[in-house]
Amino acid sequence: MNTKLVEIKDVAVSYDHQNVVLEEASFDICPSDFIGVIGPNGGGKTTLIKALLGLVKPDQGQIKFHIPIKKVGYLPQINQVDKRFPITVLDVVRSGKTGSKPFTLFKKNVPDTEFAEQLLSEMGIADLRHKAIGELSGGQMQRVFLCRSLMNQPELLVLDEPDTFVDNHFESELYEKLRELNERMAIVLVSHDVGTISFYVKSIVCVNRNVHYHPSNVITTEQLASYNCPLQIITHGDIPHTVLKMHDNHDHHGHHH
Amino acid sequence: MGTIIELFSYDFFTHAFWASFFAAISCGIIGTYIVSRRIVFVSGGITHASFGGIGIGYFLGWNPLIGAAIFAVLSGWGIQLFTQKGKVREDSSIAIWWSLGMAIGIIFVYLSPGYAPNLMSYLFGSVLTVSMTELWLMGVLSLVLILFFALFYRLVLYVAFDEEFARTTGLPVNLINYLLISFIAITIVLNIRVVGIILILSLLTLPQTTANLFTKDFKKLMVLSVLFAFLGSLSGLLFSFYVDIPSGASIIFTLVLIFGLTKLAIYLRNKLRHA
Numbered sequence: 001m002n003t004k005l006v007e008i009k010d011v012a013v014s015y016d017h018q019n020v021v022l023e024e025a026s027f028d029i030c031p032s033d034f035i036g037v038i039g040p041n042g043g044g045k046t047t048l049i050k051a052l053l054g055l056v057k058p059d060q061g062q063i064k065f066h067i068p069i070k071k072v073g074y075l076p077q078i079n080q081v082d083k084r085f086p087i088t089v090l091d092v093v094r095s096g097k098t099g100s101k102p103f104t105l106f107k108k109n110v111p112d113t114e115f116a117e118q119l120l121s122e123m124g125i126a127d128l129r130h131k132a133i134g135e136l137s138g139g140q141m142q143r144v145f146l147c148r149s150l151m152n153q154p155e156l157l158v159l160d161e162p163d164t165f166v167d168n169h170f171e172s173e174l175y176e177k178l179r180e181l182n183e184r185m186a187i188v189l190v191s192h193d194v195g196t197i198s199f200y201v202k203s204i205v206c207v208n209r210n211v212h213y214h215p216s217n218v219i220t221t222e223q224l225a226s227y228n229c230p231l232q233i234i235t236h237g238d239i240p241h242t243v244l245k246m247h248d249n250h251d252h253h254g255h256h257h
Numbered sequence: 258m259g260t261i262i263e264l265f266s267y268d269f270f271t272h273a274f275w276a277s278f279f280a281a282i283s284c285g286i287i288g289t290y291i292v293s294r295r296i297v298f299v300s301g302g303i304t305h306a307s308f309g310g311i312g313i314g315y316f317l318g319w320n321p322l323i324g325a326a327i328f329a330v331l332s333g334w335g336i337q338l339f340t341q342k343g344k345v346r347e348d349s350s351i352a353i354w355w356s357l358g359m360a361i362g363i364i365f366v367y368l369s370p371g372y373a374p375n376l377m378s379y380l381f382g383s384v385l386t387v388s389m390t391e392l393w394l395m396g397v398l399s400l401v402l403i404l405f406f407a408l409f410y411r412l413v414l415y416v417a418f419d420e421e422f423a424r425t426t427g428l429p430v431n432l433i434n435y436l437l438i439s440f441i442a443i444t445i446v447l448n449i450r451v452v453g454i455i456l457i458l459s460l461l462t463l464p465q466t467t468a469n470l471f472t473k474d475f476k477k478l479m480v481l482s483v484l485f486a487f488l489g490s491l492s493g494l495l496f497s498f499y500v501d502i503p504s505g506a507s508i509i510f511t512l513v514l515i516f517g518l519t520k521l522a523i524y525l526r527n528k529l530r531h532a
Contacts, residue, residue, distance in 0.1 A: 016344075053425050074425050081419050086293050086473045095415040098426040132473030148422075 005029045005156050005186055006052070010061035011211075013047050017059065022047045025061070025211035029156060033186040034178075036201035036217070038194045043208040045190045046077065049160050052188070070098045073154030073185075075145050077161050083134045089144050090116055090129040096151030112151075119147040123177075138165030142174065150181075157181060160190045175200045261495070269385050273504070276387040277490035279395035280451045280460060285483030286402045287444040288461035289468075290437060293475060294417050297462055299336055299438075302351035304445050304457050306332035306358025308379075312365030315373050322391070322446060325379075328358055329442035337438055382453030382505030384494065395447050402440065406479065413437065414475050451490070452505040460486060463512040467519050489515050 011025040022044040029035065039045050050056045052063060053074055065072075073096070093116040094109075120126045123143045128136060136144065142162050149157060159178075163171050178187055179200055191197045198204065204214040264270045291300050310328030314321030332354040339350040366373050378386060406413065416423045416433045424430050445457055452460055468481035493508030500507075 055421060055424060069425075070427065072425075074422065076419070076422055080421060082295065085418050086289075086469065086475045086478050087414065087418050088474050091411075091414065091475075092418070095411075095418065095422070096426065134473065 003030060005031060005033075005065070005067050007064040007066075008052070008061070009064070011048075011051055011058045011063060012060040013044075013051050013056055013058050021209065022051070022207070023060075023210060025051075025207075027205060027211070027213040029186050029188065031155070031186055032182065032202075033188075034182045034200065034202040035186075035188045035205055036194075036197040036203070037188060037190040037205045037207060038192075038197070039207035041192070044211075045207045046160055048205075048207055048211065049158055049188070049190055052158060067155050070152050071155040073149035073152060073157040075142075075149040075157075075159040075162055078138070078141060078145065078165055081133075083141070085133065087133055088129070089120070089125075089131050089133060089136070092133055092144055093119060093129075093147045093151060096148035098152055116147065116151065119150055120144075123147055139167055139170035142166055142170070146174075146177070154185055156186045156188070158188045161192065162189070163191055163193055163196075171196070264495075264498070270498075272387050272389070272392060273384045273494055274491070275392050276384050276395060276451055277494055277508075278487060279392070279399045280448045281464075281483050281487035281490055282399040283395065283402055283444045284448055284457075284460040285464055285486040286406055286479050287441055288465045288486070289475065289479045289482050290413065290417060291441060291461050292465040292469070293478070296441075297458065298348065298351050299333070300441055300445065300461055301458055302336055302355040303329050303333045303438075303442050304449075304454055305355045307442075307446055307449070308363075308454055309358035309361035309365075311379050312362035312369075315369040315376075316365040321379060322449070325449065326443060326446045328361075329446045330439050332358060333438040333442040334435060337434060378453070379449055380453050380455055381503060382449070382451050382456060382508075384451045384504045384508075387450050391447070391450055398443060398447055402444070405440070409433075410476065417475075452508055456505050456509050459509045459512060460490070463509075463516055464489060467512075467516045470519055470523055485515060486512075 006029040008028070009026050012020060012023040014020040014022075025048060027035075037045050037048065047056060051058050053072065054063075054069065090113070094112050097112050097115075117126060117129060120129055123146065125140055125143050128140060128144075133141065133144065142165070146159075146162065149159070157178075162174060166174065175196065178189065181187065189197060189201060198217050198219065201217050204217060204219050206212045206214060206219075265274070291297055307325040307329040310324030310326065311321040312324070313319075313328075314324030317324075336347070336350050336354055339345040339353070340347045343350075345353075366376065375383070375386075377383075412428060412433060415426075416428055416430050420430055420434075445461075448457055448460060451457075464482040464485035465478065467485045468478050471481060472478055489512035490508045493511035494504055496502075496511060497504040497507035
């Protein structure tokens with residue numbers, strides 16, 4: 001068995017071959033990883049994810065998979081889907097399954113349906129299965145998309161901002177769920193909520209055109225500054241405290257703690 | 258009403274009946290896809306672009322529907338390609354094909370020697386003059402669509418719902434997109450004779466909007482849309498016959514009426530329930 005699931009080496013992505021949106025992305029994803037991807041809006045977080053999933057082609061470098069691509073689960077940004085599309089919750093979840101026979105003849109695929117229903121009840125939303133996707137709240141919708149991403153029993157789960165449009169209650173529930181899933185699979189989680197995720201993730205990837213891998217979940221403003229990653233962060237020390245934006249002059253760093 | 262049965266003894270009426278029947282099937286199914294994917298105006302572009310083919314058909318002395326079919330399919334692919342590869346915004350891309358097709362049509366109808374017979378029937382429809390060949394083609398199309406959607410239902414549903422996610426699960430997204438846009442083009446062209454270029458969009462959207470009041474499941478939406486389309490076109494046809502008005506416009510009018518009444522009924526029912 002190979003100990004790495006995915007190797008990302010010197011990946012660079014540009015649009016129209018001129019606007020570089022991502023460069024020097026190099027890191028590995030290992031079986032029990034829980035990687036938080038942070039960075040400013042427009043910094044290339046989503047591009048990194050899309051390159052990882054093969055949705056955009058890198059101009060340079062390579063992404064090497066040691067697991068079949070169908071063992072990668074994906075939860076895209078919620079605003080990517082049309083919320084008024086006439087589709088039921090159960091069908092959305094089932095759409096995550098790859099390799100089913102293309103011929104269906106309206107026939108019920110019993111194993112797929114049962115597994116989808118099992119996922120929905122684990123997430124506590126089994127009673128919503130015949131509802132249309134548009135009738136759900138933001139938190140319920142994210143749960144449905146999480147179920148969809150688990151249909152192939154992935155070894156790597158990639159989530160792009162699963163914490164948008166959800167209430168605080170669901171947010172903590174979601175992170176607990178991810179922690180539980182992390183016992184079975186590696187997770188790559190994109191979020192703008194740096195403070196909360198650093199509490200759950202094991203390592204951090206900072207994306208602001210350049211990509212920096214940071215092998216722990218504690219990251220200081222100074223490190224962020226050296227990564228050129230302008231963010232407001234909350235750290236979880238003995239006493240949780242907020243570290244505001246980095247300063248231009250670094251000579252008095254740390255004193256405002 | 259013995260008169261309705263009497264009507265079926267006329268060939269032209271039997272033809273019109275079958276034409277409405279097949280139109281309901283093909284427009285009901287394809288319209289559900291169009292409405293769900295919000296590509297109503299892509300379809301509008303294809304419809305109007307097909308007029309270019311009708312013009313060239315007149316000019317060359319072919320059956321105008323052959324020209325229309327070629328133009329419709331090419332413009333459908335063109336809109337898709339412009340948007341995907343050419344980085345033209347979709348609505349602008351639609352407008353380009355829409356007006357280009359109309360312009361070519363107008364030029365060639367003008368250049369065609371003599372008077373263009375039946376031109377109005379392509380613009381506004383003429384279900385009473387549908388030929389036997391056209392009926393056969395419509396029947397075959399309906400059968401092909403039923404089979405395709407029955408066999409590949411989930412494939413179409415998943416790609417239509419979330420194209421990018423479908424790519425990550427390895428579905429042939431581009432193939433499905435181009436195939437479906439071709440089906441849309443052919444459906445539009447073969448139904449031009451029923452309600453005409455100007456009015457065909459309604460047959461692709463009104464029954465679906467009515468059906469959407471009852472269900473939000475793609476599969477049921479298709480079936481209900483076919484029913485509402487058939488109800489609308491048949492009663493519109495009868496209405497046009499008794500009142501002696503153009504059938505295409507009459508069908509649209511009935512479809513709108515059905516939608517309005519259904520919406521009102523649902524509104525009143527909800528009102529009473531909460532009163």
